[in-house]
Amino acid sequence: xxxxxxxxxxxxxxxxxxxxxxxxxxxxxxxxxxxxxxxxxxxxxxxxxxxxxxxxxxxxxxxxxxxxxxxxxxxxxxxxxxxxxxxxxxxxxxxxxxxxxxxxxxxxxxxxxxxxxxxxxxxxxxxxxxxxxxxxxxxxxxxxxxxxxxxxxxxxxxxxxxxxxxxxxxxxxxxxxxxxxxxxxxxxxxxxxxxxxxxxxxxxxxxxxxxxxxxxxxxxxxxxxxxxxxxxxxxxxxxxxxxxxxxxxxxxxxxxxxxxxxxxxxxxxxxxxxxxxxxxxxxxxxxxxxxxxxxxxxxxxxxxxxxxxxxxxxxxxxxxxxxxxxxxxxxx
Numbered sequence: 112x113x114x115x116x117x118x119x120x121x122x123x124x125x126x127x128x129x130x131x132x133x134x135x136x137x138x139x140x141x142x143x144x145x146x147x148x149x150x151x152x153x154x155x156x157x158x159x160x161x162x163x164x165x166x167x168x169x170x171x172x173x174x175x176x177x178x179x180x181x182x183x184x185x186x187x188x189x190x191x192x193x194x195x196x197x198x199x200x201x202x203x204x205x206x207x208x209x210x211x212x213x214x215x216x217x218x219x220x221x222x223x224x225x226x227x228x229x230x231x232x233x234x235x236x237x238x239x240x241x242x243x244x245x246x247x248x249x250x251x252x253x254x255x256x257x258x259x260x261x262x263x264x265x266x267x268x269x270x271x272x273x274x275x276x277x278x279x280x281x282x283x284x285x286x287x288x289x290x291x292x293x294x295x296x297x298x299x300x301x302x303x304x305x306x307x308x309x310x311x312x313x314x315x316x317x318x319x320x321x322x323x324x325x326x327x328x329x330x331x332x333x334x335x336x337x338x339x340x341x342x343x344x345x346x347x348x349x350x351x352x353x354x355x356x357x358x359x360x361x362x363x364x365x366x367x368x369x370x371x372x373x374x375x376x377x378x379x380x381x382x383x384x385x386x387x388x389x390x391x392x393x394x395x396x397x398x399x400x401x402x403x404x405x406x407x408x409x410x411x412x413x414x415x416x417x418x419x420x421x422x423x424x425x426x427x428x429x430x431x432x433x434x435x436x437x438x439x440x441x442x443x
Contacts, residue, residue: 143382146206150181153373154202155211156195158188162324162409163371166241167211169403173394191215193226200228204378209237209387214282214369217426221434222280230427234374235381236420238388239412240395241404243369244348245286246328247357248337253319258341258361261320265296273299274320275309280439283309285430286322286343286367288437294362313337324369325350326408343367349410370412370426372419388416 142148153171155164167184175182187195192215199210220230247258253272255261265272276284279302291298301318303309306327313321314336321328322343329351331337341357342348345366357365373391375384394400395411404411414422 143206143380143386146383146386147178147180149207150183151178151207151209152183152185152202153209153211154185154187154195154199156187156189156192156199156215157213159186162241162243162326162369162407163211163213165407166371166404166409169400169407170240170391170394173397173400174390177390191219193219193223196230197227199374199376200233202376204235204376204380206375206380206383208376208379210234210374210376211240211371212374213371214426216372216374217423218280218282218285218430218434220427221431222439231423233377235377235379235384236416236423237373237375237384238391238416239370239372239414239419239422240391241371241409242344242412243371243409244325244350245283245322245343245368246325246332246348246351246354247286247290247320247322247340247343248313248328248332249340250313250316250319251335251338252316253338255340256338258357260361261340262294262296262361265291265294265298270297270299272320273301273318274322275301275303275313275318276321277306277309278302278304280434282367282369283322283324284439285433287320288439289367289429289433290322290357290362290365292433292436293365322367324408349405350408371409372412372423384416 153167155167157163164186171182187198192212196212196216202208216230219226249255249261255264274287276287278284284300284302287298287300306324309321310323310327312318314331325348328337332339339351339354341360342351342354343357343366347356392413395413401411
């Protein structure tokens with residue numbers, strides 16, 4: 112057998128293996144035993160300083176020390192997370208490119224037919240990162256002290272109770288639509304351009320309810336300017352342990368919160384993903400990291416890659432059903 116023939120056969124085998132694996136020609140496999148051997152890139156599809164960006168920087172700080180390699184946080188904001196997702200879907204699946212995203216990743220497929228990527232097919236799940244609790248709060252003038260009292264009042268006076276949100280189609284809006292659907296009530300949605308004005312008008316009494324993020328809600332709960340009715344977590348939140356869950360206080364089965372998670376481009380080596388997941392979960396279970404996350408308004412949400420993939424599937428279906436039932440449309 113000639114040397115040239117052996118070389119050609121080796122090249123064919125290599126190309127075939129690459130094609131079967133889904134790794135593009137020209138990309139190289141990372142060696143999980145030595146990984147990482149260079150800088151690791153993490154795209155955040157939102158502006159610096161936001162909750163997803165903050166969580167990403169908190170949890171990757173220990174990884175920088177552990178790996179002895181540079182960590183690059185690349186903020187590619189735009190179009191509600193779409194710009195960063197499109198970029199990440201086309202990144203090399205070489206074990207050095209990852210994507211921190213949020214609940215928007217589960218909502219957008221039902222709101223936009225022209226994303227330019229597939230939220231499930233174009234990414235590999237790495238693991239959950241953070242949960243951002245939503246607290247259902249009421250203005251004192253509404254004169255309700257529990258979820259059950261709210262439901263009873265909403266049934267007595269349909270479509271007269273208003274709730275604010277940070278914008279149509281966002282997590283604080285859909286949390287309200289899910290609540291109304293499950294409770295069998297009609298609420299009046301008042302969208303704002305961001306959480307700050309939505310909370311401000313709640314405190315001022317221009318609206319009566321909000322599914323507010325914990326960071327925004329807790330100062331006004333402590334001052335008595337709003338009344339906490341329930342938290343959207345499945346279990347009580349470490350950020351507000353005295354506030355019951357919505358599920359336990361009047362609406363069994365209710366679960367809604369914002370979240371952040373980590374994905375890799377499709378075709379990223381599975382053994383590298385497993386190693387990153389293990390290191391990520393180690394960070395998320397570190398007391399100092401938990402304290403920093405709680406201080407910034409989030410809770411650790413460690414999962415396996417498989418669990419996070421299943422979580423995404425459930426979230427996409429839940430919000431698709433909610434959006435369809437409420438007939439929510441995004442203009443433009």
